[in-house]
Amino acid sequence: MTRLALFLISAWLVLQPSPRAHAGDDPGVVFTLLLNRPQTQTLRVVMEIPQLTSTEAAVSMPAWRPGRYVILDPASEVRTFAAFDAHGTALPFRKSDKATWTIQADGTAQSPVDLRIEYEIYANELNLRTRHVDATHAFLDASSVCMLYAPRRADPVHIRIEAPQGWRVSTGLEALDDRTFFARDYDILVDSPLEVGMHDLLEFQVDGIPHEIAIWGRGNWDPERLRRDFADIVREQGAIFGSLPYVRYVFQLHVQPGIGGGTEHYNSTIMQTRPSTFDSPDSYRGFLGLVSHEFFHTWNVKRFRPAGISPYDYAHENYTRSLWMAEGTTSYYDDLTLARVGLIDLDEYMKRLGRTIDALRSRPGREVQSLEESSFDAWIKFNKSGPDRDNTTVSFYGKGALASLVIDMEIRRLTGNERSLDDVMRLMFEQFPHGSDGYTPEDVVTIASAVAGTDLDPIFETCVRRAGPLPLEDALAHVGLELYQKPIKGAWDDELGRTPEAERAYLGLKVASGNIGARVRAVLEDGPAFDAGVIADDEIVAINGSRVEGGTFEQIERSLQPGQDAELALFRRDELVHIRLKAGSKPNSTWAVRMVKEPTAAQIRAFEMWMDKPWPNDEDDKDVGLGG
Ligand SMILES: [Zn+2]
Incomplete structure (x- = not known):
C-alpha cells in the first residue's frame, strides 16, 4: 500500500464515528473493510484496538476456517501490514510466527493506546469459500480476513464495510445500519461471512422468523420454488429440534461455473453451485441435498459441537474423533429430510442411499480406517485428497451417514419405533449448547444408549471405532428395505454375449x-x-x-x-x-436399495414411523420403488 493510500484511509477513518452501540464499557475491536478497488481482487482492512494497555499486541490470522478441517494458512495472502497510534505515528512490529504480527505499542494502564492496524489482502479463493473479491462482488469469511487479537476474543466486534455504490451486504451478523454490523465476539464474527455486491435477494418466513436467500450469479432459478423448497427444509428440520435457534437466517448462494459445495455457519450458510443446476429437475434435486445438508448443520456442529473443536483453536489443527457425527449424521439427515417432505421421491432416496453404500463397499480403505480415525486424521488425510486416499481412508461423510442409519435403526428396533436418532439429535442440542465445551465420543454413546434404553456401546464399536463392514442389511430390513446387486448393463455386454450378472x-x-x-x-x-x-x-x-x-x-x-x-x-x-x-x-453390478416385495406389518409400521409417510401400497408406487 502506498503512503498516500494509507494517509487517505487514515483521514477517512478519523472522519467516521466509531460504532459502539452495543459495546458499553468494553472497548472491543473495530474492523473496517475497504472494497474500493475490487477489480484488483484486493481488500484493505483497518483493525482498531482501542484503549490498549499492554506494551505489545500480537494479532494473528487463523490457520484454518471453521467447517473445513484442513490448514489453509490464509496469512500467506496478506500483502502489506502497518500499525499506527492515534496520532498516525507508525509503530514498529515484527512477524513472530507464520500468521502473527507483534506490534510494539507501548500502552499502559495509565496511558492506554488506540492502536490502528492496516493491512491488505489478496482475495481470489472462490471455491475454498474463504474470500473472493472481484469487480462484481466480495465474499468475505472473517477467518481469512479479520485478524484475531486474542485478549479480546470474547469482546464485541464492530465491522464496517466500504463498498462501491449500489452494493449491498448480506450476512448473518446483526446490522446496525446497511454498512455497519455487530458480532458479540470474534467467534460469531468468524461464523458469519459477508456477501457484498449487487446480488439478488429472496425472502421468506418460517414461524414468523425471517430467512433470506442472497444469490450472486446467474441461472434459471424459480424464485417462488426456491422460497417454497427452502422453507419446507427449514420447517422439517426445525421440527426435529423443536425450534429454530436464531432470529434471522441467511442462505448465501454463489451460482457460477466450476464451483460446488457449501459451508455451514452460525445463522447462515454459503453454498456454491453451477448455473446448470437450475436447468434440470435432477440437478436441482441434487442441489436441494446441499441446502438440506448445510441447514441441518445449524444444530449439528453450529450448536452442539465435538469437544476438540469447541472452542476453536484458530492457530492449529482441532482434533476430534466425532466428525463422523458432525458431517456423517448431517449427511444422513440431508436426503432423509428431502424424502420426508417429498422433495425427492422414495425411488430417488433409495438411489442415493444405494450409491453411498456402493461407494463404501468399493473402497479398499473400508478395511483400513475406522470412522473415528477418519475423523481424527481429517486434517492430513480425508481433506487432503491424495491419490492413495481410496486405499487407506473412509469418508466420514458417506460411511458416517451409513453408520448413523444403522444406529437410528437399532434405536427404532429396540424401542418399538417409539424413539430414534431424532431424539438423540434433540438431546445433543439440549445438553451441549453453543459455547459449551462440546461432546465427547462417550457422550454420544451415553445419550444414544439412554434413548434406546439399552447399552449401545457394541454397535458404536462395530460402526464407529472399528474398520470393516457395517450391518446394513439388518438395519435396512427393519424398515422393509433390502440391499441387492443391481446389474450394470454396458455397451459391450450384448456384443460379447455376456449376461449382466456375469x-x-x-x-x-x-x-x-x-x-x-x-x-x-x-x-x-x-x-x-x-x-x-x-x-x-x-x-x-x-x-x-x-x-x-x-x-x-x-x-x-x-x-x-x-x-x-x-x-x-x-x-x-x-x-x-x-x-x-x-x-x-x-x-458386474452395483449395490442398490429397494423395498422388500412382501413387507411384514412390523416393517410397514417401522417404515412409516421413519419416513413419515405411508408405505406405498399402490402398485404404481411399488414399481417405482422396485426400480432401485
Ligand atoms: Zn457438512
Missing part, C-alpha cells in the same frame, strides 16, 4: 481425462494395476492397441474378459511405457 473385467484404476489419454487419478489396491506398477498421473493412451481417452476408458475396460491379458501403453512423464497385466474381475 463377472466383469476390473483393472482397479480411477481415471480422468488427461492431455492425450486417460490420466490415472487413483490406483486401487484391490485391482491388478496396483501390483503391475501403474501409478498416479500415468496417462494411458491404449489398451491392447485400442486408443483410450478419459471418456472411453471404462468402455474399453469392460470390453476385456476377466483374466484376459492386457497391455497398457501409457505416458509416464515424458516416456512411453508398456505394462502387461492380467485383468482382474468384479461383479
Whole structure:
C-alpha cells in the first residue's frame, strides 16, 4: 500500500464515528473493510484496538476456517501490514510466527493506546469459500480476513464495510445500519461471512422468523420454488429440534461455473453451485441435498459441537474423533429430510442411499480406517485428497451417514419405533449448547444408549471405532428395505454375449481425462494395476492397441474378459511405457436399495414411523420403488 493510500484511509477513518452501540464499557475491536478497488481482487482492512494497555499486541490470522478441517494458512495472502497510534505515528512490529504480527505499542494502564492496524489482502479463493473479491462482488469469511487479537476474543466486534455504490451486504451478523454490523465476539464474527455486491435477494418466513436467500450469479432459478423448497427444509428440520435457534437466517448462494459445495455457519450458510443446476429437475434435486445438508448443520456442529473443536483453536489443527457425527449424521439427515417432505421421491432416496453404500463397499480403505480415525486424521488425510486416499481412508461423510442409519435403526428396533436418532439429535442440542465445551465420543454413546434404553456401546464399536463392514442389511430390513446387486448393463455386454450378472473385467484404476489419454487419478489396491506398477498421473493412451481417452476408458475396460491379458501403453512423464497385466474381475453390478416385495406389518409400521409417510401400497408406487 502506498503512503498516500494509507494517509487517505487514515483521514477517512478519523472522519467516521466509531460504532459502539452495543459495546458499553468494553472497548472491543473495530474492523473496517475497504472494497474500493475490487477489480484488483484486493481488500484493505483497518483493525482498531482501542484503549490498549499492554506494551505489545500480537494479532494473528487463523490457520484454518471453521467447517473445513484442513490448514489453509490464509496469512500467506496478506500483502502489506502497518500499525499506527492515534496520532498516525507508525509503530514498529515484527512477524513472530507464520500468521502473527507483534506490534510494539507501548500502552499502559495509565496511558492506554488506540492502536490502528492496516493491512491488505489478496482475495481470489472462490471455491475454498474463504474470500473472493472481484469487480462484481466480495465474499468475505472473517477467518481469512479479520485478524484475531486474542485478549479480546470474547469482546464485541464492530465491522464496517466500504463498498462501491449500489452494493449491498448480506450476512448473518446483526446490522446496525446497511454498512455497519455487530458480532458479540470474534467467534460469531468468524461464523458469519459477508456477501457484498449487487446480488439478488429472496425472502421468506418460517414461524414468523425471517430467512433470506442472497444469490450472486446467474441461472434459471424459480424464485417462488426456491422460497417454497427452502422453507419446507427449514420447517422439517426445525421440527426435529423443536425450534429454530436464531432470529434471522441467511442462505448465501454463489451460482457460477466450476464451483460446488457449501459451508455451514452460525445463522447462515454459503453454498456454491453451477448455473446448470437450475436447468434440470435432477440437478436441482441434487442441489436441494446441499441446502438440506448445510441447514441441518445449524444444530449439528453450529450448536452442539465435538469437544476438540469447541472452542476453536484458530492457530492449529482441532482434533476430534466425532466428525463422523458432525458431517456423517448431517449427511444422513440431508436426503432423509428431502424424502420426508417429498422433495425427492422414495425411488430417488433409495438411489442415493444405494450409491453411498456402493461407494463404501468399493473402497479398499473400508478395511483400513475406522470412522473415528477418519475423523481424527481429517486434517492430513480425508481433506487432503491424495491419490492413495481410496486405499487407506473412509469418508466420514458417506460411511458416517451409513453408520448413523444403522444406529437410528437399532434405536427404532429396540424401542418399538417409539424413539430414534431424532431424539438423540434433540438431546445433543439440549445438553451441549453453543459455547459449551462440546461432546465427547462417550457422550454420544451415553445419550444414544439412554434413548434406546439399552447399552449401545457394541454397535458404536462395530460402526464407529472399528474398520470393516457395517450391518446394513439388518438395519435396512427393519424398515422393509433390502440391499441387492443391481446389474450394470454396458455397451459391450450384448456384443460379447455376456449376461449382466456375469463377472466383469476390473483393472482397479480411477481415471480422468488427461492431455492425450486417460490420466490415472487413483490406483486401487484391490485391482491388478496396483501390483503391475501403474501409478498416479500415468496417462494411458491404449489398451491392447485400442486408443483410450478419459471418456472411453471404462468402455474399453469392460470390453476385456476377466483374466484376459492386457497391455497398457501409457505416458509416464515424458516416456512411453508398456505394462502387461492380467485383468482382474468384479461383479458386474452395483449395490442398490429397494423395498422388500412382501413387507411384514412390523416393517410397514417401522417404515412409516421413519419416513413419515405411508408405505406405498399402490402398485404404481411399488414399481417405482422396485426400480432401485
Ligand atoms: Zn457438512
